Amino acid sequence: MSAPKVLRLHMERFRGFESLTWHPAPGMNIILGGGNVGKSTLLEAIALLLHPTNSFILSDSDYWQRKVEEEFCIEAVIQLPDSIGINRQSTVAWPWEWDGANAVLPKLDTDENSGQPVYKIQVRGTADLELVHELVQPDGSSIHFSTALRRSIGLVRLAGDDKNDRDLRLIQGSGLDRLLADKGLRAKLGRKIALDSIEDELNPEAQEKLSELDTKFGERALPTELGLGFVGGAGLSINALVGLTAKKNAIVLPLTSWGSGTRRLAALAIADTLQERAPITLVDELERGLEPYRQRSLVYSLRKNVSQTLITTHSSAVIGAAAGSALWYIDAKGAIGALPADKIATHQQLDPETFLARLAVVAEGATETGFVKVLLTRFLPTWEDEGVHVTDAGGNENVLKLLEAMSEGGLRFAGFADCEPASLSPTRWGIVKAHLGDLLLRWEQGCLEENILPLFSPLHFDQLITDPEEAKRGMRLRSLADRLGLNGEITTQMIQDKAGDQLIQLVTQAATGMVPASMKEDKQKTKEWKGHARLWFKSVTGGHELAEKMFSLGVWPNVETKLLPLINALKTTIGYEERI
Template identity: 25%
Template sequence: MARIARVRINNFRGISSFEWHPRPGFNCLLGAGDSGKSSILEAIGWCLSANGHRHATDADFHGLDTANPIDISLVLIDLPDRLLRLETYGFYHRGFDPEARELEDEPGRGLKTAFSITLRIDWTMQGRWSLDTARVEDEGDRHDMALRVLRQLSLLQLQDESTSQLTFSRGSVLFKLAEETLELNGALADASRAARSVFGDTAESQLKETLEQVRSIAGDLGIGPAVGARATLDASQVTLRPGNIALHDQAWVPLTRLGLGSSRLLIAGLQQKAKSGADIGLIDELESGLEPHRIVRLLQALGAKQPNSDFQVFATTHSPVVVRELSAEQLLRVCNIDGVIETPAIDPVTMQGPLRLYPEAFLSQSVIVCEGAGEVGLLRGLDHYRIGQGLPSLTASGTALIDARGVGNILKCAKAFHQLGYRVAILRDDDAQPDAEQEKLLVAEGCELAKWPNDHALEHAVFLGLPGDQGLEVVRRMIDLFGRQSIEQQINNHLPQGQSFGFDMADLADGELTDDQRHACVSASMAQDKSWLKRRGIGVMEEIACDVIGPALDHCQPWMREEIDKLFDWADDA
């Protein structure tokens, strides 16, 4: 099967310039809305479909500038035998070096035999295809041969409604599944005649008076052929073709009426079984109309789970299910910077884990990389509180939270997201620091850094940053979770000799922590085998942040309040 080795797009819709070398098999584009993902698929479809009846509009030109033509160029390699015939196509063959990603005008040793096809649309709004080669100067010949080549290719488009694929029209997946051996013209002609006969008999009885008037008037006027006039279907208009044959369900409802997701899934499954399948597939918003388990099934049907699929697919998605199911190599991040499309590679070593754990982050605009689950819970809880107060939320600003799972991973994760074009912020403890020079470089490149001061960890922020009465409220919640005896004993173990926690129930409700008790709570809560805030996942910290820290934030220590405000202000500025 032929595949695309290079895509170049200039001055098409929101794209001023774009160059990409897609991989064999499955290619899925992800990025912010209006970044140009769908336009890339549309451009590929325009170039490969050779639809001479399609007319562009001013809106198809970048910046509505019709003075600069639309240019869409594709390099095709792995050509089937029918397109390698030297006597037919030899003058138009070129050579492509897949390692250097360079196109040569002549085929040669170590090069893939290739076609370079360009679609150009100028101010006349008419598209003109051409096979690019320096060996043939006549533009008309290059145009005619380009159309001839494109007719030899098979394109499966699942962009919108694809109902024709569920009929036996020529080129449909059903036609290919039948191995193109359909000999139905005779049967369809008989069916057309039978339909005219049946309708004619019905019309004869229902239109009897009208027909008698027509015959009488024709006789009076001497129009012989109309004297015996009958009403039936027009033989010149009613001709059944294979395209009129469609699949139906048990109740004789056409399967062309299936929902978008179901029809796409069925077509993809049929395509997989067809012996002469499509070379290239296009599917925009892959997840449309499908539940998560059927999204996975569609990916399987499109060959996304096959390591060496011959079927090259170009898809777009906004679904975390799709992101989670695909490998890093199959995903392409699309960044549109004033019309120039950049596609930074997603490093499989660094990012495959986050793709599985936090697929939503790859569909966001901004990412806060947190040192651990406690920091994720803190920001989630504060976000819930802010929403209740009518303040902007992190989700509204397109911000996702990532658990780096330790200070040793935080800069590596932040750098990887930064290189992919995301806005990145970091929230970390200061009891253990990452590489200072690397962190300084990330901050200089535009990453935001929020951290607790003076070797503090999250536990310091909770018990030293909060007012004393709110710190005691946190202790009360720990007692509810882990029992009074256990929590008091742990605090007493870290108090100066002669002191005891010793709050009764009334004090727990109305009192506040002393400075010694605050520091004892920090030490007790950080004990690795007794960690209060992390022992039960992010839920404990999320609840404390929403119910305790959020309402008290204005009265917290400035160093705590400033770091938290810094992150939410950064997210709001997206």
């Protein structure tokens, strides 16, 4: 089933955006970003374009830098199905053609297949604080973009201000109004309510006052036989007093009095009933009022619909459930960028909080994750409160993909990676390094253990083989003995004597799971030797242990020149120095 879709949104001088162009995806769009960067403004721009009435009140804060005299303009290129009825207007709305990036003039004198027909709509905020809705024609002229057509396109909007009962009332253009589609209800309600004598419910004193007023009206030749009734007016409709009710414990309650999460789900249930028209759906802060399991359920429900859906969120549960959706990030400068799905899909499921952090530190693996957390605790004690999040990318290939994706999306991030012999394109790493500078620490060669362990002295051997819980000491000795060909009972002295001046190199080989080329034909032994790494530092706790020993055993001065640039860059990025 075809549905309305915004293919391109362009804003000029609207609120905090001097200029912005965005190409939302056809299905579900998840918009991320820090506080006050304009996530909700994107949704409100589309809501303004398709506002179902002409009663919207502008203020000077809706204009860029409050310069009302310069006006603002919101323009969208939109795809519309025939069922919308755009061709049944009194004035013909001529289509444009979509070239994949913008609306272009149709090719009339060609035998080639014509492109996808689209329409260009816009709303202008004038210097008089008035809205003007227009359809832009290919010849440059404009015609009125009627409220009837805007309602026909349809819009389901759940704002983040906790006033989500609009679609639960018979307000003109609301979800409930479009669902019931009873155009004569307003008149019938007026007639029915007019028959009710509200004045009969007044107490005697109030009735006497009303009677005195009636007499005074007569004396002044004003209308008489006064009474009380429900009266609609500009900005106030009798229908707005009518809303959905439901029973709880045999008591009829308005649905607007239920919890915010229930109200939101109820409004979307109305939208689902309207799916034959598949209205564009806007959900600001989807997580509001919903437990994580209901957040996931709502995301799954929205993904099933053919409607174009635009969501803002601060919830990792929402991001994790939105597999296959388009993720967008708005940075502090008001620029919006896409997070490539092919590069973030796995991480989106494993650690969605990465995309919500103020600053994400992408560590290559578990060891690096534990190691970096100790560094942060040493030099930025309040790093978690500052919005820094350390995430495990899950390998050298994954860390590069994730860093590239975050660079394209405009997120603030840092990286901590190995330099593997069979690493991916050095050109790609060079591009990431140029973008991040000191925020990327990538060893010149080898991995973390290969750069840190050789700095320890043989005198540190006993401390290196002893883990904090003293649970792995025996297994670590065994891994070294296997590599030395020692069988039976072993002692630390036996290993030290056998290894000689190669002792620390032996520890490094065991800690990295190194397998000599001559042994790789023996699959069983290869598997065992690779498994040695898990007995040492190949885990988050192992990375933590390695970092703590680096400090406690005096190795830090030998490596600080390599690690300090990253730490200082992290401090600068979050403004840490200015607050201490």
